[in-house]
Amino acid sequence: MTTLFDQLFDAHSISDLGNGTHLLAIDRIMLHERTGASALNSLAATGRAIVQRNHVFAVMDHIVDTFPGRGDATSMPGGTAFITETRAAAKAAGITLLDVNDPDQGITHVVSPELAIVLPGLTLVAPDSHTCTQGAVGALAWGIGSSEAEHALATGTLRVQRPKTMRITISGRLAPGVTAKDLALHILAAHGAAGGVGHAVEYAGEAVAALAMEARFTLCNMATEFGAFCALIAPDAVTFDWLRGRRYAPADWETAVRAWQPLRSKDSARFDREIAIDGSSVQPMISWGTSPAQSLPIDGAVPVGEAGAAARAYMGLLPGQPLLSLPIDAAFIGSCTNSRLPDLARAAAIVNGRKVASGVRAIIVPGSGRVKREAEALGLDRLFTEAGFEWRESGCSMCFYAGGESFGPQQRVVSSTNRNFESRQGPGTRTHIASPETVAASAIAGRIADARSFCAGAPLADVAGRSDA
């Protein structure tokens, strides 16, 4: 015990309900328009109200379009109703809504930390599987179902079965050109998509301590692909500096930091499982199949063997085929995994002065309005559009197919997102997930490319260099 997870779990336990199930206090609830209206309306229909409405936030991110000049109209048939109903339900419930054209609108898991809605030591839930992203600040954050969202709204609590604990310790340093995304894919490739099932995962070690806050979000984001209950990184000076001064940061900052400093696993802490990884051995990774665990070092070859036959067939690949130089149709940088400022800046450092290969559709979707503004202040939008990228409004966009926009059947896409499932980005679309650098380099080359062979442009190195190195 006395792991960071157990500290947070026990501190929020209101009542032990037996059989390892506790009634946990929930500090923050995030909703989005894909499921938000149904949770709020169904609560209202039973005559109930939200118990702490100032701790509940709703965001428009999943269904809203990301085309410039967008409004409530959506390319997803019937999508507008989700937006207008969520807006009406949020107003009726009296919760804070980051509406379509709010300057701070964006992907839930990007805007929540940006506004310091999530803080170290809090519990936060959202009806979205990538809520684990937010554990990177040292919060207990996990994804829930619709009925649970209603329960949390009405009672400020959830019934939770205590998961097992796992620590993944990454020693040493990541090599130049290797990012948190590569680390996440490396862990998935080594331990499988079910490697974390039933466990709360804490990432620790020298390589994790050296990650910038944005890279920590990327790492924790993909814990759900690992099957984990939630992901955690102990908060430290990097966390505190990053959160300071943000909109909902505590007014009495010193008191808060004093409360957060002890939030770490004790030296004597015992985890149910421990995994050790040598950070210096991690290489740039890319997925070849239809599960994030079907990933390889970028210079690897598609596995032979019966096990991968269905994935190979879907992806249009042959056993033993190298991934490098495979022609692509599209490149996508965005999603709650890799859409923050340093992600875009590192991609820009590779694109700088180059052009997207002809015939390749390349799209950049900043994770939030704030990321977009900050990128534009650095001139990244011009750099990308001059190279031939589309520069979008923030949102989930083509991270997932909601019935509207898609890349098309059999189109090969290199994507900075988190899921390469069949038809995730559109019916029949073939997705390879990788770091923003790999996506940018591949967009330029028109083929899957190793970003390390692209010499990063100097002017952006100061922004880009800090984030993952």
Place this chain on the structure above:
Amino acid sequence: MPAAFARARRLLMLRVAVMPEPLRTLTAVAAPLLEDNIDTDIIIPSREMRSTGKTGLAAGLFANRRYRDAAARIPNPDFVLNQPAFADAQILLAGTNVGCGSSREHAAWALAEYGFRAVIAPGFNPIFFGNCVRNGIAPVVLPRETIAALTNPVTVDLEAMLVNGHSFALPDEARLMLLEGLDPIALTLKHADAIARWQSADRLARPWAWLCERATSR
């Protein structure tokens, strides 16, 4: 902090919701649909789930079986619920693995809205089982032969745990929820005092964790 405690307690107790009616003893007509693997798509086809809410679903219940033309709502006289003897059925008799397929809670919502208060089958899909309990429908497991031999009216007695004299089992919490008409929220609100106590202590212990109302108005 008695004031904060009182406020938290009051907020929690305000939620006296319109929950399922308590179900102690029910004597009603049981309609037989004795096939195995009646999935949630049969119970409510996806095109019948038109809104983001959980109401307005009763008309879509069993739509593909119940109507000759589902779009025009032209009834199929052969379907059991369209037969006069079963028009007022409140109990559904089914084959095993009832509620399999998609986890959509709409299946239970549609059954409840139509008026069903019990489903009796040799086996249930576990998610559907939980969704039934949550929505005031008793999921009763009985052997196939016992179900086939039941004669109307059927009495489901949750206090004695008997159906027309045949005993059945139900987990304690599920039974409590059905007997008292509680959904999981109402069940949790039985801890309202503990929740309110925790919250008023937490406001003192972690003032930084609490956003004041003013902070959210923009």
